[in-house]
Amino acid sequence: MPENSASAADRLHAVLTTLRASMADQISTAPSVREEHSHGEAMTAARLPEAVIFAESTQDVSTVLSACHAHRVPVVAFGAGTSIEGHVVPPEHAISLDLSRMTDILAVNAEDLDCRVQAGLTRQSLNAQIRDTGLFFPVDPGGEATLGGMCATRASGTAAVRYGTMKENVLGLTVVLATGEIIRTGGRVRKSSTGYDLTSLFIGSEGTLGVITEVQLRLHGRPETLSAAVCQFENLHDAVQTVMEIIQCGIPVNRVELMDPVQMQASIQFSKLEGYRALTTLFFEFAGAPAAVQEQVSATEALAEPNNGLGFAWAESAEDRSRLWKARHDAFWAAKALAPQARVISTDCIVPISRLGTLIDGVYQDIKASGLRAPLLGHVGDGNFHTLIITEDTPEGHAQAWELDKKIVARALALEGSCSGEHGVGMGKLDFLETEHGAGALSVMRALKNTMDPHHILNPGKLLPAGPAYTG
Ligand SMILES: Cc1cc2nc3c(=O)[nH]c(=O)nc-3n(C[C@H](O)[C@H](O)[C@H](O)COP(=O)(O)OP(=O)(O)OC[C@H]3O[C@@H](n4cnc5c(N)ncnc54)[C@H](O)[C@@H]3O)c2cc1C
Numbered sequence: 170m171p172e173n174s175a176s177a178a179d180r181l182h183a184v185l186t187t188l189r190a191s192m193a194d195q196i197s198t199a200p201s202v203r204e205e206h207s208h209g210e211a212m213t214a215a216r217l218p219e220a221v222i223f224a225e226s227t228q229d230v231s232t233v234l235s236a237c238h239a240h241r242v243p244v245v246a247f248g249a250g251t252s253i254e255g256h257v258v259p260p261e262h263a264i265s266l267d268l269s270r271m272t273d274i275l276a277v278n279a280e281d282l283d284c285r286v287q288a289g290l291t292r293q294s295l296n297a298q299i300r301d302t303g304l305f306f307p308v309d310p311g312g313e314a315t316l317g318g319m320c321a322t323r324a325s326g327t328a329a330v331r332y333g334t335m336k337e338n339v340l341g342l343t344v345v346l347a348t349g350e351i352i353r354t355g356g357r358v359r360k361s362s363t364g365y366d367l368t369s370l371f372i373g374s375e376g377t378l379g380v381i382t383e384v385q386l387r388l389h390g391r392p393e394t395l396s397a398a399v400c401q402f403e404n405l406h407d408a409v410q411t412v413m414e415i416i417q418c419g420i421p422v423n424r425v426e427l428m429d430p431v432q433m434q435a436s437i438q439f440s441k442l443e444g445y446r447a448l449t450t451l452f453f454e455f456a457g458a459p460a461a462v463q464e465q466v467s468a469t470e471a472l473a474e475p476n477n478g479l480g481f482a483w484a485e486s487a488e489d490r491s492r493l494w495k496a497r498h499d500a501f502w503a504a505k506a507l508a509p510q511a512r513v514i515s516t517d518c519i520v521p522i523s524r525l526g527t528l529i530d531g532v533y534q535d536i537k538a539s540g541l542r543a544p545l546l547g548h549v550g551d552g553n554f555h556t557l558i559i560t561e562d563t564p565e566g567h568a569q570a571w572e573l574d575k576k577i578v579a580r581a582l583a584l585e586g587s588c589s590g591e592h593g594v595g596m597g598k599l600d601f602l603e604t605e606h607g608a609g610a611l612s613v614m615r616a617l618k619n620t621m622d623p624h625h626i627l628n629p630g631k632l633l634p635a636g637p638a639y640t641g
Contacts, residue, residue, distance in 0.1 A: 175240075177242075177261065177262035178262060180240040180241055180242050180262070181219050181220075181240075181242050181262045181263075181264070183240050184236045184237055184240045184242045184264070185219075185220055185264075187236045187240075188222065188232065188233060188236055191232065192222070192229060192232070195222055195223045195224070195225065195229065196220055196221070196222050196223075197220065197221045197222075197223070198219070198220045198221075200217075202221050203217045203218055203219075203220070203221060203265075204217065205221075205250070206218050206221045206245075206247055206250065206257065206259070206265035206267065207258065207259070208250070208255075208257070208258055209250050209251065209252040209253055209254075209255060209256055209257045209258070209595075210250070210251055210252070210253045210312065210501075211253040211501075211512075211513060211514055211515050212253055212254055212255040212258075212514070212595070212596070212597055213512065213514075213567050214255040214258045214596060215258055216258055216259050216260070216261070217259070218245065218259040218263050218264055218265035219262055219263065219264065220264050220265070221247075221264070221265045221266075221267055222264055222265070222266050222267065223267045223269070223270050224266060224267065224268055224270065224271060224382075225270050225271065226271070226382075227343055227345060227351055227382040227383065230266065230268075230345040230380050230382050231345050231349040231350070231351055232349065233264070233266055233349075234266075234345050234346070234347060234348070234349045234380065234626075235348060235349025236349075237264065237626050238347050238348050238349060238624060238626055241624045241626060242262065242263070242264060242626060243259065243260050243262070243263040243264070243625075243626050243627075243628075243629050244263060244264045244265075244266050244380075244626055244627065244628075245257055245258075245259045245260075245263055245264070245265050245266065245376060245628050246266050246268060246317070246321065246376035246380045246381075246627075246628065247265045247266060247267045247268065247269075248268055248269065248288070248289065248314060248315030248317050248318025248319075248321070249269065249291065249312065249313055249314050249315050249318055251310070251312030251313065251314045251318070252314075252318065252322055252592070252593065252595060253515050253517075253592050253595075253597075254589070254592055254593055254594060254595025254596060254597035254598055255595040255596035255597055255631075256321075256322065256375055256376070256593060256595035256596075256628070256631055258595075258596065260629050260630055266380065267289075268287075268288050268289040268315060268317050268318075268380070268382070269289045269315060270289060271287035271288055271289035271290070271317075271382065272287055272289050272290045272291075272294065273286070273287045273290070274286050274287075274290065274295065274298055274299070275287065275383065277299055277302060277304075277388075278357070279302045279303075279304060279388075281357065282304060282387060282388045282389065282390070283340060283357055283385060283386060283387055283388055284299065284306075284385070284386050284388055285383060285384070285385045285386075286316055286383065286384055286386065287317075287382065287383055287384075288315060288316060288317025288318075288320070288380075288381045288382050288383060288384055289315050289316075289317060290315065290316050291313050291314060291315055291316070292306055292308065292309065292314065292316060292319065293313060295316065295386075299388070302388075303390060303391050304388040304389065304390060304391065305388065305389060305391050306338070306386055306387075306388055306389070307328040307331070307332035307338070307389055308324060308325060308326055308328065308329070308332065308333075308334060308335055308338055309326035309327055309328050309498075310324045310325070310326045310591070311326065311498045311499075311500070311501060316384050316386070317380075317381045317382070317384065319335050320335050320339055320342065320371065320372050320381050320384055321371075321372075321373070321374060321375050321376050321381060322335075322373065322375060322591070322592065322593040323335050323336055323372050323373030323591070323593065324591055325548070325551070325553075325590070325591045326548070326591070327424045327426055327454075327494070327497060327498075327548060328423065328424055329548060329550075329551055329591075330416075330422060330423075330424060330425060330548065330550030330551055331421060331422065331423045331424065331456070332389060334591070335372055335373075336369060336372050336373070337387075338386060338387045339355070339368060339372055339384055339385065339386060339387070340355050340356065340357055340358070340359070340368070340385040340386065340387060341353065341354055341355025341356050341357065341368055341384075341385035342354045342355060342367075342368055342371055342381050342383065342384055342385065343381070343382045343383035344367075344371055344379040344380065344381050344382070345379060345380045345382060346378075346379045346621065346622075347378075347379065347621060347622040347623070347624070347626055347627050351382075352367075352379075354367035354368040354370075354371065355367070355368035355385060356385070357385060359387075370617075373593065374632065375593055375594065375595065375628060375631050375632045376627060376628040376631070377618060377622065377627050377628045377629075377631055377632050377633065378617070378618065378621045378622060378627065379621065379627070380627075392423070392456035392457050393457065393458050393459065394455075394456065394457060394458065394459045394462045395423070395454060395455070395456050395462075395487075395490060396454070396455045396456075396462050396466060396483070397452070397453065397454045397455075397483070397484040397489075397490040397493055397494070398452075398453045398455075398466075398481040398482060398483045398484065399445065399450055399451070399452055399453070399481070399482045399484070399493065400450070400451045400453065400473050400478045400479065400480065400481050400482075401445065401446060401448040401449065401450045401451075401478070401479045401480075402448060402449045402450070402451070402476070402477060402478055402479065403448060403449075403477065403479070404449065404477065405429060405449045405526075405529060406526050407449075407476040407477045407478070408427060408449045408450075408451050408476075408478075408549075409427070409525050409526045409529065409549065410476050410526070411451065411472055411473045411476045411478060412425055412427070412451065412522070412525075412549045412550060413522050413523060413525070413526075414472045414476075415468075415469055415472055415550070416522055416550055418468065418472070420465050420468050420469055420472075421457075421465065422453060422454065422455060422465065422469065422550060423454040423455055423456040424452065424453065424454040424494075424550070425451060425452070425453050425454075425549060425550040426451070426452040426497050426546065426547070426548060426549065427449070427450070427451055427452075427545075427546060427547050427549040427554065428449070428450045428452070428497075428500065428544075428545075428546045429449055429544060429545040429546065430447045430448055430449055431447075431542065431543070431544040431545070432500060432503070432504065432544035432545060432546045432557070433445065433446075433447045433448060433449070433450050434447035435500070435503040435504050435506065435507050435544055436496050436497075436499070436500055436503045438503070438506070438507075439496075439499060439502065439503030439506045440492070440495065440496035440499055440503060442492075442493075442496050444482065445482075448479070451473075451478075451549075452493060452494075452497055453469060453481075454490075454494070455469075466481075497546075500544075500546050500557070501513065501515065501557060504544045504557035504559060505557075505559075507542065507544075507559060508542075508559050510562065511559050511560060511561060511562060511566075512559075512560050512561070512562040512566060512567065512570070513557050513558065513559055513560075514557075514558045514560060514567070514570040514571070514574065515555050515556075515557050515558075515592070516555055516556045516557075516558065516573075516574045516577050516578070517553070517555050517588075517589045517590055517591060517592040518553070518554070518577060518578055518580075518581035518586055518587065518588060518589065518590065519551065519552050519553040519554075519581065519586050519587050519589075519590030519591075520552050520581050520584045520585065520586035521552055521584070521585060521586070522549075522550075522551070522552040524552070524584040524585070524586070525549060525552050525554070527584065528580055528581060528584055528586070529545065529554070531580045532545070532556060532577050532580065535573055535576045535577060535580070536556065536573065539569065539572070539573045541558055541559065541560055541569065541570065541573060542558075542559045543556040543557060543558045543559065543573070544556065544557045544559075545557075548590070548591075551590060552586070552590075553590030553591060556573075556577060558570040558573055558574065574597075575600075578598070578601050582601065582604050582605055587605060588601035588602075588605055593632070594631065594632045594633075595631055595632070596630065596631060599632075599633075599634045600634070602633070602634055603634065603636075608636075611633070611634070611636060612636070612637060612638075614633055615633060615636060615637065615638055615639035616638070618633055618639055619638060619639060625639075625640070625641075629641060
């Protein structure tokens, strides 16, 4: 943090005094509220912010940031706190800026399939409110995340194989810069070849370049027919081979998710999934007009059979389908329920799909050598998977889990992958960025950070490892 002669505590005091004049009832220093904003999910790191400020408008965010900029006080944007790499853990003497009261839908342009929302709205709430339009927003991370947080982590989920990630589904943003200046990026059109792509710059920037207050989203028509099925395999390689062939053949599956036998056992118990065995399992969803769905189903069955698929079990009713996908979304909690006193640390890596089998083989060797239990599941259609490492909730237990995580990431990077397909960097993945991106690209990122946030007040210590001209 650049120099300022006052102590960090005095600077923070000055900011809170300034802000209390206009937004006293939006500022909380209650211990329980500070605790809620001291950590995200899964990762062990935590620190209390000195105060939590609940923004209710873009102007509020601007007021807070301009005060923090003037007094060099760090500020961490907070959506729902479901991120899992320590993204929202504040540095010392920091403010947590909570966007969760900004939940308005500002416009729905059904005829153009887009809408504009405030950043604190959750995707579940958006979809419930626009149901009557016949449209929906498809990006579905497992947690009840905000759309601003999803932009900031470049989130994806089970539907990315068909609809893409936040990167492909955001048309524009309103962003408050570190100085408090408000800008708009992008617009409503599907494409534009003008200027630098600032929307993409903020997508995935983890609150380090600006605070997003409004999001222009692409919407999609609800498919006429949805069909879901489960196919089990005795051998994980056969399941991965099936997925690879489905993607290579261009079958437009809506979702294809994998659970290994350990995860399946956990989910059978937790989600009361009856009629399934603890085997490697693929969860499929097909969508479209009835004839198109039938075609996709037949093509998928034809690929699974020679790969020793044990047959398709269909979820016929809407209730059965939603039970199946709820079980998939609850996989983290199912793993946690295996050992309620333990800590569950989620890994996240991605490789080109043809290398998925090789990576998973190596990961199984690492899990075995570690002696830890680590269910594996993933958005395999994208080459992306997680292991949910179950470890003792002690410093030694955490260290053992991070050791395993490091080995998994090293394997993914060696196979031309990425250390995170969707969870982001936060603090947990900082050590891998230089290997993944190279020193040259990192120095461009540091230059951007220095230009856009010269006093390093925006979520310092996240996304970008300290290095030349950037101290974190
Ligand atoms: C059970 C479970 C399952 C999950 N599954 C998935 C999954 O399938 N796919 C996936 O991608 N993720 C998944 N996640 C991770 C998490 O849900 C996503 O990272 C999500 O996008 C975080 O949104 P949030 O609103 O909780 O953001 P937060 O956790 O509050 O914040 C995340 C980051 O974004 C910044 N931020 C938040 N709001 C803003 C804003 N308005 N402007 C600028 N910066 C902001 C924060 O400073 C922080 O750096 C899962 C998490 C859990 C607990």
